[in-house]
Amino acid sequence: MFTTAPRDTEASLGTTLRAGVAEASALLDAHVLPKRNQLTLLPDDELLELTRAAEELGRRADALRTLAAAEVGRRSGPERGAEGLSSCLGCRNPAELLERLCSVSGATARTRLRLGAHIAPRFGLAGETLPSDFPAARVAFSAGELGIDSLVAITGTLSSLTERCGAEAVAAAEGELVAAATGTAPDGAPPAAADEIRMQAKLWALYLDPDGVLPDPDRTMRRRGLTLGRERDGLTPLSGALTIDVAAQLQRLFDAQISPRVADRGRPAFTEDTAGAHDAAHAGDDSRTRAQRQHDALAAILGVAARAAESPSIGGSAPTLLVTISASELERRDGFGLLDAAHLSDDMGADAVAQPIPATFARQVACSGGIQRLVLDANGRIIELGGPQRVFTAHQRRAIIARDGGCVIPGCHVPSAWCEVHHATDHARGGPTHTDNGVLLCWFHHRTLETSGWEVRMRDGVPETRAPAWVEAHRPWRPVHPHGHRRGRRARPG
Incomplete structure (x- = not known):
């Protein structure tokens, strides 16, 4: 059973959060957005600094949007039935609620919900707070140090390994990947790009669980194929599935x-x-x-x-x-x-x-x-x-x-x-x-x-x-x- 704070506390907290977001938006409106058409006047070093600062700001906004989506998902959980938030508002699921509320695509809504489920704190049956699945990624993501693309690469690759490899091994891999993505690794290397983090995550998965990561060669060979469809309006559809080596060639x-x-x-x-x-x-x-x-x-x-x-x-x-x-x-x-x-x-x-x-x-x-x-x-x-x-x-x-x-x-x-x-x-x-x-x-x-x-x-x-x-x-x-x-x-x- 979930515990809920008193309504007056929620109202006070909601007012504070909304006021903080409004204040940040007002600062942008007053000092940044009116001058966005003057970027051509910036020297190279100042342009690079502004680009980095804008990315950090966007990451903090991504963290807030993801955590808010996670809470929407929690309050719309199937265990709440018809009393769930999305059901009460006439939506089939929390993804549809986010689509309508935020005017985003279904893919974006589902990504926020999926990431939020990984990094948001969980609650036990007695209402106690439990750590998130990826605490290191949560801290870096909330601080604007970890981009959403890198977060997708880390959580998407490691989330399926916990049952087979154990939480301790997954936590070790998570720590290494977050350090590489944020530039805080002991070797002093600069932050790695999201594509590089995705590759490193795959290598960690291969190291921790080679049998579960490598594709089954027999299954791959059974599923390979190429099909020419029926011609229509001068075009013939082509569909199928290529093995990795053929696709690469x-x-x-x-x-x-x-x-x-x-x-x-x-x-x-x-x-x-x-x-x-x-x-x-x-x-x-x-x-x-x-x-x-x-x-x-x-x-x-x-x-x-x-x-x-x-x-x-x-x-x-x-x-x-x-x-x-x-x-x-x-x-x-x-x-x-x-x-x-x-x-x-x-x-x-x-x-x-x-x-x-x-x-x-x-x-x-x-x-x-x-x-x-x-x-x-x-x-x-x-x-x-x-x-x-x-x-x-x-x-x-x-x-x-x-x-x-x-x-x-x-x-x-x-x-x-x-x-x-x-x-x-x-x-x-x-x-x-x-x-x-x-x-x-x-x-x-x-x-x-x-x-x-x-x-x-x-x-x-x-x-x-x-x-x-x-x-x-x-x-x-x-x-x-x-x-x-x-x-x-x-x-x-x-």
């Missing part, structure tokens, strides 16, 4: 393509003296989200895999998709063709079905070695079958890579290994499969070349690009060369 491949640092691996640039500024001006034109860029990176990875000599063959040849389209539809801007795609029907395998695709896709994929184009006339006769003569050979690709260095669209940082070779003049319009007619484009710019406003042409065997009108009103053609070639020519005397 895929993420590394994503990072290798979409990281800005790939610019150091030889992206193209213009030969004019203004090339660097012009290139930088377009570097921010990419409006794709990270999820969209990862999709395009996966498309490039699949293209690289299809071209790889080590890829398994199907019917004696590399894995190849077939695009069927009529000659009349191929020429139409709004035309369409059919892609002979695999459609997952059940757990036993996939059925081959024809999926409609835009004609623009059919025109662009003819340059790729992993996709073959079949063109029919009005009577159904095969008048064109994409074959080796349409696809740039490995020798041609190496030569084009040496010349272009990467995707030729200014500001694009996708390196050459991830790019496709595009016919500057389409093969159907007489364009040869020759190095003088091939340019490197990444998957995204290759698929959007007809709609983005960018134009690519060849002049004396050198690719040139022209920006859309909204980028450059006069739209001059600019030659493209790798950075290495620019340096070589500039370094040469005369």
